[in-house]
Amino acid sequence: MLNVVIFGAPGSGKGTQSERIIKEYGLHHISTGEVLRDHIARGTELGKIVDGYISRGQLIPDDLMVRVLASVLDDNPEKTSKGVIFDGFPRTIPQAESLKKMLAERGSEVHAVIGLEVPEEELIRRMLQRGKETGRADDNIDTITKRLKVYHEQTAPLREYYKQEGNYLPVEGSGDVDRIFFDIKTRINERT
Numbered sequence: 001m002l003n004v005v006i007f008g009a010p011g012s013g014k015g016t017q018s019e020r021i022i023k024e025y026g027l028h029h030i031s032t033g034e035v036l037r038d039h040i041a042r043g044t045e046l047g048k049i050v051d052g053y054i055s056r057g058q059l060i061p062d063d064l065m066v067r068v069l070a071s072v073l074d075d076n077p078e079k080t081s082k083g084v085i086f087d088g089f090p091r092t093i094p095q096a097e098s099l100k101k102m103l104a105e106r107g108s109e110v111h112a113v114i115g116l117e118v119p120e121e122e123l124i125r126r127m128l129q130r131g132k133e134t135g136r137a138d139d140n141i142d143t144i145t146k147r148l149k150v151y152h153e154q155t156a157p158l159r160e161y162y163k164q165e166g167n168y169l170p171v172e173g174s175g176d177v178d179r180i181f182f183d184i185k186t187r188i189n190e191r192t
C-alpha cells in the first residue's frame with residue numbers, strides 16, 4: 001500500500017503528474033477539485049453549496065471537505081486498497097490532521113508528500129492557458145489571483161507541517177514533464 005499526497009500551488013502540475021503516478025504505481029487518484037466540479041456539473045446539493053466558494057477562489061470549509069473525502073474513501077474500498085494519490089487535499093493544517101486520523105483508522109498512513117515547486121509567473125501562465133484550452137471556470141485572472149493568495153496563506157504552511165512529519169519530498173516542478181515525473185519516481189522509490 002502506498003499513499004502519496006501531491007502538493008503544490010494551483011497550476012503546479014498536480015493533475016498532470018498524478019495521471020502518470022497512478023499508471024506507474026496502480027494507485028487510485030482522488031482529486032478533490034474534480035470531485036467537487038463533478039458535483040457542480042450534476043447539480044447535486046453539495047455542488048450547489050461549493051459552487052460559490054470555487055468561483056470566488058476560496059476554500060470549502062474544512063469540516064465539509066473532510067466529510068466529502070471520507071465518503072470518497074468509503075465508497076471505493078477496493079479501488080483504494082493498493083493506495084491513493086491525494087491531489088488537492090489536504091489544503092489546510094486541520095485537513096492534514098484529519099487525513100492522518102482517517103488513514104490511521106483504516107490502518108494506514110501518508111507515505112510520501114511530493115511538493116511541486118514552480119515559480120509564480122509560470123503558475124499564472126499555465127492556468128490562463130488551461131482556462132483557454134478547457135474552459136475551466138476558475139482559471140480566469142481574477143480567481144487565479146485569489147487562489148494564489150489563499151494558497152500562500154492557508155496551504156503553503158503544510159510544507160513545514162510535512163517537513164516536520166519527515167515525509168516532504170520537494171521536486172522542481174517547472175520544465176520538461178518527463179523529467180519532472182522521473183524526479184518524482186526517484187523520490188518515491190527512495191522512500192519505499
Ligand code: AMP
Nearest residue numbers: 032033053054058059060065088089091
Ligand atoms: P483544484 O482542482 O484542486 O485546483 O480545486 C479547485 C477548487 O476546489 C479550489 O480552488 C477550492 O475552491 C476547491 N477545493 C478543492 N480541494 C479543496 C480542499 N481540499 N479544501 C478546500 N477547498 C478545496
